Amino acid sequence: MSLSVAPLVVSLIVTNRIRKYVRTSILKHWEQPLKYALFLSVMLFAAEVIFSETEVIKWVWHAYLIAIIVFALKQDELRLLRMFIVAFIPFELFSLLGDLTQLINDSFFKDHENYFNNATGFSFFWMAAILYSQNRQFKAAEKERIKRQHEDELNRAIAIRKVELEVLVAERTSELTEQKEELENALDELRATQTQLIQSEKMASLGELTAGIAHEIQNPLNFVNNFSEVNAELIEEMQEEIEKGNMDEVKALAKDIADNEQKIKHHGKRADAIVKGMLQHSRSNSGIKEPTNINALADEYLRLAYHGLRAKDKSFNVTMETHFDKSIISVNIIPQDMGRAILNLITNAFYAVNEKNKLQRDIERSENRQGLPPYQPTVSLRTSRISPTKGVAGKVKISVRDNGNGIPQNALDKIFQPFFTTKPTGEGTGLGLSLSYDIVKAHGGELKVDTNEGQGAEFSIILPV
Amino acid sequence: MKILVVDDERDIQTLFEQRFRKEIKEKSMEFAFAFSGEEALTYLNLHEHETVLILSDINMPGMSGLELLRQIKEKYLKPPPVVMIITAYGDAESFDKAKQLGADDFLTKPVDFTYLKEKFKQS
Numbered sequence: 059m060s061l062s063v064a065p066l067v068v069s070l071i072v073t074n075r076i077r078k079y080v081r082t083s084i085l086k087h088w089e090q091p092l093k094y095a096l097f098l099s100v101m102l103f104a105a106e107v108i109f110s111e112t113e114v115i116k117w118v119w120h121a122y123l124i125a126i127i128v129f130a131l132k133q134d135e136l137r138l139l140r141m142f143i144v145a146f147i148p149f150e151l152f153s154l155l156g157d158l159t160q161l162i163n164d165s166f167f168k169d170h171e172n173y174f175n176n177a178t179g180f181s182f183f184w185m186a187a188i189l190y191s192q193n194r195q196f197k198a199a200e201k202e203r204i205k206r207q208h209e210d211e212l213n214r215a216i217a218i219r220k221v222e223l224e225v226l227v228a229e230r231t232s233e234l235t236e237q238k239e240e241l242e243n244a245l246d247e248l249r250a251t252q253t254q255l256i257q258s259e260k261m262a263s264l265g266e267l268t269a270g271i272a273h274e275i276q277n278p279l280n281f282v283n284n285f286s287e288v289n290a291e292l293i294e295e296m297q298e299e300i301e302k303g304n305m306d307e308v309k310a311l312a313k314d315i316a317d318n319e320q321k322i323k324h325h326g327k328r329a330d331a332i333v334k335g336m337l338q339h340s341r342s343n344s345g346i347k348e349p350t351n352i353n354a355l356a357d358e359y360l361r362l363a364y365h366g367l368r369a370k371d372k373s374f375n376v377t378m379e380t381h382f383d384k385s386i387i388s389v390n391i392i393p394q395d396m397g398r399a400i401l402n403l404i405t406n407a408f409y410a411v412n413e414k415n416k417l418q419r420d421i422e423r424s425e426n427r428q429g430l431p432p433y434q435p436t437v438s439l440r441t442s443r444i445s446p447t448k449g450v451a452g453k454v455k456i457s458v459r460d461n462g463n464g465i466p467q468n469a470l471d472k473i474f475q476p477f478f479t480t481k482p483t484g485e486g487t488g489l490g491l492s493l494s495y496d497i498v499k500a501h502g503g504e505l506k507v508d509t510n511e512g513q514g515a516e517f518s519i520i521l522p523v
Numbered sequence: 524m525k526i527l528v529v530d531d532e533r534d535i536q537t538l539f540e541q542r543f544r545k546e547i548k549e550k551s552m553e554f555a556f557a558f559s560g561e562e563a564l565t566y567l568n569l570h571e572h573e574t575v576l577i578l579s580d581i582n583m584p585g586m587s588g589l590e591l592l593r594q595i596k597e598k599y600l601k602p603p604p605v606v607m608i609i610t611a612y613g614d615a616e617s618f619d620k621a622k623q624l625g626a627d628d629f630l631t632k633p634v635d636f637t638y639l640k641e642k643f644k645q646s
């Protein structure tokens with residue numbers, strides 16, 4: 059009797075094939091049982107060799123192989139291997155049929171043994187052919203699978219990279235947001251500082267004005283006091299005249315009293331207006347444009363600035379010229395703002411002529427230049443209309459001219475910059491012109507400068523009407 | 524006695540005319556008014572020998588009271604008019620300057636008219 063080599067080979071091929079398959083898929087838990095199956099095949103063969111019981115074990119082989127085939131076909135998870143497993147069926151059927159025939163009718167089997175052997179051999183080859191082609195397909199599929207696995211790995215790597223990048227982007231974004239917030243905070247602080255600076259510049263100019271204001275108020279108050287004292291005297295006199303029955307005299311006195319009353323009222327109002335002006339200057343800006351008498355506004359600030367400077371520097375003296383175009387009745391402006399802009403120009407002009415005056419006095423003294431006309435510091439304030447031309451609306455011009463030393467060419471393009479000043483600390487903030495420029499700009503106007511070095515300067519505010 | 528009052532405030536005229544109405548009526552005092560230093564000089568050129576007393580504010584646009592004082596003391600020598608200087612700022616610097624230029628008196632605002640009357644009568 060021959061040993062069952064074929065069943066051993068078949069069982070080994072089948073179990074090994076299934077093992078290979080499950081190893082590469084999610085069916086890893088099948089691996090262990092399949093190892094036992096392999097082991098079982100080997101044990102069966104060993105039993106045959108040891109006990110020479112081929113007749114009995116032959117049937118065990120059949121049962122074992124059929125069991126494997128049926129089991130494998132039934133498993134849904136192994137459906138991809140079905141074609142492969144089916145390839146073993148003819149071989150098993152023919153060898154089983156041969157063995158059964160031999161068992162039932164040995165002589166019939168002996169007569170037709172070569173048929174059976176041929177059929178079994180044929181089915182074995184058929185199985186081999188199928189296995190071969192299956193194997194090729196499987197290898198191709200495996201290749202494809204590996205390729206896909208690579209792709210998957212690549213995709214996964216890309217996905218990981220993407221996630222990393224996203225994290226990086228998120229980090230950057232939050233960094234940027236933080237930086238943006240910091241910048242915004244810095245900007246807010248800057249704005250606050252700017253407001254503070256503007257406020258302190260305003261207060262500084264208010265300080266300059268206070269002396270002027272005090273002086274300006276002093277005169278009308280003196281008049282109010284004096285006229286009311288005079289009126290008290292006149293009333294007394296009038297009573298005397300009434301007693302005397304001197305009615306003509308009484309009437310004359312009554313008229314004087316009434317006239318004086320008018321003066322009192324007038325000067326009271328004048329003081330009132332000055333105080334109001336001062337309050338307006340210090341009050342935070344209403345920001346509302348209103349029809350304003352430019353001539354009166356400019357004149358008021360000229361006087362205030364003059365007295366302000368006088369109070370600080372007793373030796374200061376200047377000829378002030380005013381040329382007001384009386385046809386300009388009112389212009390729509392924010393009076394506090396425009397007042398400050400004009401005031402800045404006037405204080406600058408006063409400063410310029412005063413500086414030149416000091417210098418000039420020193421020169422005159424040192425050179426003893428008698429006979430030469432002395433330097434007369436002069437500041438002139440002028441308002442005028444610029445009549446409309448084709449396509450250009452009419453405008454109003456307010457100019458402040460001085461005969462100081464003018465502005466050197468190299469400073470000319472800097473004077474409107476904030477903090478640019480040529481004055482010693484405490485005397486200049488360098489904010490006057492830049493603020494004036496902003497104010498005029500906000501009114502849709504222009505601030506121009508015209509200067510001749512050594513001769514003087516003229517600043518003009520040109521406003522649309 | 525003729526007095527020239529120099530001040531850029533026009534109501535000074537009315538005030539003086541009322542304050543000294545009795546003296547004016549009695550013709551013991553006569554007033555003239557100028558509203559700037561320049562105007563004062565023009566007036567003095569025309570009425571040189573009539574004016575005995577000049578009362579001037581320091582603080583005026585254009586020619587200041589001190590400059591007026593200097594010119595008066597330089598040019599109008601015989602007989603030298605009395606010049607009284609008034610200022611709103613009672614500061615030592617103006618006072619010294621006025622004294623140095625030959626001012627006869629120095630007053631600060633608000634002017635005390637009773638005191639002024641006394642001064643006028645003395646001179």
Ligand SMILES: Nc1ncnc2c1ncn2[C@@H]1O[C@H](COP(=O)(O)OP(=O)(O)O)[C@@H](O)[C@H]1O
Nearest residue numbers: 406407410464473479480486487488489490491
């Ligand atoms: N009328 C003027 N004549 C000569 N220089 C002037 C005149 N106005 C302005 N300047 C120059 O412009 C500079 C800036 O002026 P401003 O912005 O008002 O600041 P501040 O007056 O505080 O110096 C001055 O320091 C001065 O050098």
Ligand SMILES: [Mg+2]
Nearest residue numbers: 402406490491
């Ligand atoms: Mg300035």
